[in-house]
Amino acid sequence: MTDHAISLTDVELRRQHFQLGPIHLKVPRGYVTAIVGPNGSGKSSTFRLILDLLKPDNGDIMLLGESIASEEDWQTKGKVGYLPEMFSQHDDKVKASFKTDFVKKWYPNWDVNRYQELLRLFEVDDGIKLGRMSKGMRRKYELALVLSHHPELLLLDEPSSGLDPLAWRTMIDVLHRYMEPGDRTILMASHIIEEVKRLADYIVFMIHGRVLGVYEKDELFGSWHAFYMQGDRKIAETMPGQCGIEQAGGGMLRVITRQAPEAEAWCEKEAITISHRQALQLDDILAVLVEQERTRLRS
Template identity: 50%
Template structure:
């Protein structure tokens, strides 16, 4: 994957009854990486640590080649655009253009033409008080703010929350345009499967504070398969021996439904064993996530 935009080394944080890590994670520069996992798995916690608003109790974090926790943090944030999951509330009384003016003073790379173009492309406005904006309007406004200073790194926490289908498609187009610059990187969290399919190059499974694999998206989506098979009469084949075996269930006498995470190897094995494959079907991302969750929580027992 080459150079890293973000690297976590042995990072651990314990808060109340939740333990994040210890984990190692590398986010490649120049790509879109999607963090997916169940609610409460630490996705927003990860973002807050990258923004250095909460600090891990052990380990270290490097962002854009610099280690967090030193005097350079404010300088580093000049190159980061952050869209948090929840809109801020302390500034509800401000009008949008007032908040934009603050950002323009803070970020040296702020470009008002870019900001106005983003507002126009996303079909939103900044002449209302933030508290009077609809959720979707506020989301589009906040995304415009996050991108107007031309950051090298975008952190997007559930970016499509509150967006209607038209606004969602426009957001996808805006982010694709952003990624035309090979120096740009996006790290995002999302529950929207189609969002991952359209945007992500890599997928990270984060489950209960632990990373359970980083995968190239297309390779991942092509490697998980459900097979509907018929075993030979009086067969002694152990279905659990199928490469990448995850689970199976008996559909009827001699007919099974089997899930494998290694489709190519599984098909070779089935052919060698003279097992009749009646049909097969690729798993969707949410189904793959479910398999990872089952496996992770089984190992955690």
């Protein structure tokens, strides 16, 4: 059994106004991996490629150890739960219970008790037509639906979109419990910083169709810091991992580094006093990476 729930190798999707890839991405089995990036970065397209809903122009995709191009891939897909960001309007005229009766036929592991438990937990009435549900209610119903066949892999595209704070907390608890057996995997895309911090073990940055890196969450937040210090800008530019320098007032420089431990040792060696240091938040890190990518594209 592979240690990767999902593997994308040299995957490309070319469109007239957008190119995705080439993507090299390995999603570790048994963990929660979050894809973070601005709108239009290719996150939703990546999910659709993984599910074989889009065909890549190049590259190979492995899902739970099997090629999605395999003739037997329907068995693999039966182990996957997918929550898209946007739901089809074709379902709007039917009751949720009608959709459930249709969907459950495709999953041998369908668990009606789990389904009813989740409906009660999320306070959802599946006797309502899907088109009459609020966005948050529809999201909760669809989440209950994808969890009720005990999938080995969950693909969640903006899972909390439309949820109120109480429903959001419930969703976080449900997903934590889903991961408790230790052999399940979540790949999610989210704009909610707190959601990523609470759920993710690994973070993937995706910008302009490119994967810029995969980071272990705690290591990421321990590495990206802003140092406030007195000194010459030219010298500060040689700091290990330096990603940006700006004036902070009073002759102070604010230097961003992605290698905080090495940068701190470098400051000590250079006899530079750090007056203050600050760990960067996820949105701050993303902003730096976006600016670096824009600079790369302009050059």
